[in-house]
Amino acid sequence: MLEVDLPRSFVVREQHHRIHNPIDEGKLALLGRVLRLRPGMTMLDLASGSGEMLCTWGRDHGIAGTGVDISRVFVEQARSRARELGVEERVSFVHDDAAGFVAAEPVDVVACIGATWIGDGLRGTVELLDRSLRPGGLMLIGEPFWRQDPPDEAAVRGSHVQKKDDFSDLPGLVESFGALGWDLVEMVLADEDSWDRYVAAQWLTVRRWLDENPDDELALAFRDELDTAPLDYVRYQRRYLGWGVFALMKR
Template identity: 65%
Template sequence: MDLPRHHTIREGDLRICNPFTPRKLATLGQVIKLRAGDTLLDLASGRGEMLCTWSRDHGVSGTGVDISTVSTDVARLRATEFGVADKVEFLHGDAGEFVAETPVDVAACIGATGIGGGVPGTVRLLERSLRPGGMLLVGEPFWRREPPDQETIEACHAERRDDWRDLTGLVTVFHELGWDLVEMVLADGDGWDRYAAAHWLNIRRWLDANPDDELAPAFREELTTDPLSYVRYRRNFLGWGVFALLKR
């Protein structure tokens, strides 16, 4: 049980594997008013940057769960680097099957709602680990503009227009599920640029070092096509944000 090798190569040394900058991540921790001693569960925790930085800066403790062995190992090293290894743990496993033994103050899934089959299923999964009155954090893409054609939809990593909602539709879903939206922090153009362009440099450096690898032709094609696809489509049509929810 692991992520495919091409995913790890593409992410390279990225610390935050979504369009958030460190400043945005710090803003999120501030605006949801984390308190020392709060407990947090992060499903599909990636490289652990959110849990590690918030433990360092706010005194929270918690658990991250991710299917990637590489990301889990990197997260553990980061916890040691930040001096919070006694407050946070990172588990390798299927986040879509994980429920905390002890209910937590904050349950999060940032940019990986596929673990629950979409937003509704992920909200229900997170709620199973949440104490009464606790907060959910859900990170999800949304349409910034209506996609005009199928080419745009596919360039934004969707198969159908309805794979993503617009911002109004996403907030409506939260309300229909019985949750109040109480905060949100949205990615901006700089965050998208840093995330997308970092992939291109990682791919190019890897190609230079591994020209005969079996993955090289596919990565060569991606490096040729993805920058244009990004500036033409994703940067203009796709938004992304983290939404803080309290049960109504």
């Protein structure tokens, strides 16, 4: 049995999220349409979270596939969502570490949306995903980029980024796909509204959790977070940090 899991603080903070990235339901549906998904296509989603992408695409486009995530809570939420949408016969979810996970059979679509740490960065994640992809298939990568050049260390840290060099601007990110041998064939980018739905929704969850759990070992850290996170977000992250899902095909 897998022993590792996501930090408890992350699960508490995003326990009510169906999508654990700054892409909302409308943009997720748009992404499925522009990729021209067809019934019978197969998909592997690494770091699949609560399974919203795989479940809704199974319902709307008839695809089948597997999601892999390290969080027990999110995997159970994904299985529940599959039952709710009536797609549990087509999609399944595995509690496992997505790092190093390779499909038993090549799939038509392989994805890692917002979790390229599973391959120690963009290059390693692309190499990992490629191991599960059939020739001519689609690779989906969700990755941040700098919308504007952060002027100082406060802007970098306030955007929840460790080092400015961790990410490039959008042209630099697109250029990196080409340097790795992949064509960019589609993309759907987050906007300020979809960022709000991802980040601002965490504040209500944290505040209500604090009211219900004032003596929990996480309470002091969450109280500090709620004191600073909203201002950091509106001052820095919402302005400087972009994010998108990029569809790639191997050259």
